[in-house]
Amino acid sequence: MHNSKAHIWFIAPAIILMIIILIFPLFLAGGISFTDYNLGNKTFEWVGLENYDKMFNRKTYVKMIWATATYVIVVVPISVVLGLCAAMLINSLRFGADIYKTIFFLPVMATLLAMAIAWEFTLHPTLGIVNSFLANGCGGVREFILGFHWLPWVDSQESWYAAACANNMDFPYWLKQKNTAIWTVCFIGIWQAFGFNMVLYLAGLTSIPRELYQAAEMDGAKSTWEQFKLVTWPMLGPTTLFVVTITTIRTFQVFDTIEILTKGGPSKTTYVMMYAIFEKAIQQNLTSIGAAITVVFIGFILVLTFFQRYVIEKRVHY
Amino acid sequence: MEAKQYIGEGWKHAILIIGAIVVMLPFYMMVSMSLKSQQEIQSISGGLIGAQETQTFPVCVKTGYSEETCTMKPYQYNYWFAFEKAPIPRYLMNGVIVTLSIFIIQVLVALPCAYALAKLRFYGREFVFSMVLFCLLIPVHGIALPLYVMLAQAGLVDTYSALILPWTISVFGIFLMRQFFMTVPDELIDAARMDGMGEYAIVWKVMLPTAIPALLAFAIFSVVAHWNDYFWPRMVITGNRDLFTPPLGIREFRGGIDSDEFGPMMASIVTVTVPLIVAFIIAQKRFIEGITLTGMK
Numbered sequence: 340m341h342n343s344k345a346h347i348w349f350i351a352p353a354i355i356l357m358i359i360i361l362i363f364p365l366f367l368a369g370g371i372s373f374t375d376y377n378l379g380n381k382t383f384e385w386v387g388l389e390n391y392d393k394m395f396n397r398k399t400y401v402k403m404i405w406a407t408a409t410y411v412i413v414v415v416p417i418s419v420v421l422g423l424c425a426a427m428l429i430n431s432l433r434f435g436a437d438i439y440k441t442i443f444f445l446p447v448m449a450t451l452l453a454m455a456i457a458w459e460f461t462l463h464p465t466l467g468i469v470n471s472f473l474a475n476g477c478g479g480v481r482e483f484i485l486g487f488h489w490l491p492w493v494d495s496q497e498s499w500y501a502a503a504c505a506n507n508m509d510f511p512y513w514l515k516q517k518n519t520a521i522w523t524v525c526f527i528g529i530w531q532a533f534g535f536n537m538v539l540y541l542a543g544l545t546s547i548p549r550e551l552y553q554a555a556e557m558d559g560a561k562s563t564w565e566q567f568k569l570v571t572w573p574m575l576g577p578t579t580l581f582v583v584t585i586t587t588i589r590t591f592q593v594f595d596t597i598e599i600l601t602k603g604g605p606s607k608t609t610y611v612m613m614y615a616i617f618e619k620a621i622q623q624n625l626t627s628i629g630a631a632i633t634v635v636f637i638g639f640i641l642v643l644t645f646f647q648r649y650v651i652e653k654r655v656h657y
Numbered sequence: 658m659e660a661k662q663y664i665g666e667g668w669k670h671a672i673l674i675i676g677a678i679v680v681m682l683p684f685y686m687m688v689s690m691s692l693k694s695q696q697e698i699q700s701i702s703g704g705l706i707g708a709q710e711t712q713t714f715p716v717c718v719k720t721g722y723s724e725e726t727c728t729m730k731p732y733q734y735n736y737w738f739a740f741e742k743a744p745i746p747r748y749l750m751n752g753v754i755v756t757l758s759i760f761i762i763q764v765l766v767a768l769p770c771a772y773a774l775a776k777l778r779f780y781g782r783e784f785v786f787s788m789v790l791f792c793l794l795i796p797v798h799g800i801a802l803p804l805y806v807m808l809a810q811a812g813l814v815d816t817y818s819a820l821i822l823p824w825t826i827s828v829f830g831i832f833l834m835r836q837f838f839m840t841v842p843d844e845l846i847d848a849a850r851m852d853g854m855g856e857y858a859i860v861w862k863v864m865l866p867t868a869i870p871a872l873l874a875f876a877i878f879s880v881v882a883h884w885n886d887y888f889w890p891r892m893v894i895t896g897n898r899d900l901f902t903p904p905l906g907i908r909e910f911r912g913g914i915d916s917d918e919f920g921p922m923m924a925s926i927v928t929v930t931v932p933l934i935v936a937f938i939i940a941q942k943r944f945i946e947g948i949t950l951t952g953m954k
Contacts (some may be wrong), residue, residue, distance in 0.1 A: 347774075348803050350764050353769075353826060356766060360825070360826050361826065364803035367807065368800060371803070428673055429673070431669065435673075440945075441938065448937045450903065450907070450930050452887045454930075456907065456911050458683045460919070466698060468923050507863060562844045592798050592888075597888045613888065617891070633803065638800050641729065
């Protein structure tokens, strides 16, 4: 042991900053959410649960919960499964693995806002290559595949693709149409997130000992699928748990694509929580409502992380 | 058997290539638009780079440049005009100032704290560490609104401080460095003390050099996150162009999406996006390591 008091100077800045920047704001948000305070007001009054009452009863906020839930429920599973599939495919390649890894990781790295604008143009009805690709495929293989004509119950005259072709190439305005906007935003979310999951899964896969596969084979698990069920999937348990939690937390915080592409519209179908906080509290200066949304938002995240860290994590390690 | 394996490999590549094409679509679109002329963009012709015919650009003439200045190849025009219209170097500079300041302050705060938590014994150490663990649960974007209220009350909205202050404490950095310092042998520190080094000197002259690999990964993690961050700058920078970070600049370029030319707009977006992507391609391994850092517990 040494007799220095240095530790006080070492931990004091961190403690002070933690309290001011991370802990105090939690209480501040909680406090404001029970008032009618708006930024710039000199006074405020306590209004009890009024803000929360609005949140769960007004149409706008109900739609907000819906949009957020839809986004999270669609993006998380698909980007996790895609990440796993990509990792397994890449892991089993004989050559070229690094190229795919780099390409799939690019969206994670690139400035999301810039990429959102690039997607906006890619999906633009008159300037974008997606719709021109679709229009050029009318009556061909593309229509057969993407119009789902290969499914027995889809009528090849009535599919969405055939209808668009027949109706003067009326393909969707993906980001501006009520029935496609949220799915398009989800698609961009998945596009951005799955490379991150892929890398985590690749790390998980390399840590599985080869002998386990040999043992499984001796036990009669010959097919790839059986080996996956018997060895890969259980061994990836901890990775999967981690990937799901971190993707969920990141997905909850979606903002960039919404703000630049849809502004929460059309008719609030993409009105996610982070955007709602921004719009209400910053643009409309309704600070107290924004604080109430913040509290609910943080509640979600804390429960999720807590769940991961203390409840499940102890069980998935084999 | 051999043939079957080759077919299997072929299928895998086929699937991955389709995936790669979808992933690359917006990148292709972005680069292509930044090179082509407005007519080519609107008629979706010219492939990746367009015909590159020398021409006079009407928007440029309307802005007040001489016809001679405005006559050049589309790719030259797009990039030249992008820099004429917006202070792009300024945005990039702001990006560098903000991300570097954040990283340096994070290290100045986190490193000594991590050292104390890992190697010094003092009353309340466990409490401080559990505080760090609790703070790890708090998403900073989630508490953006109360932070904004605090900054507004302090009159700091629209300043560099607003961009930097909320990020000065990285509990994740503390946690990471502490885990790393735990693996440093005590003998190293004892030897330094025998040599008469003070605790401050030990942190910066003994611990810091051993932590370089972990610090590098953390640097990439921190810099990438804050270079790309749009939400926070959008909250606290309202109109002052001099404080725009690259994503705010991007937003401004897109402003005139209906009337303006798309070429110069995309050229500015490419310019702002490219530095990180190039750095990533050069130092891929390090980047992947740094960004997935949160995954290596």
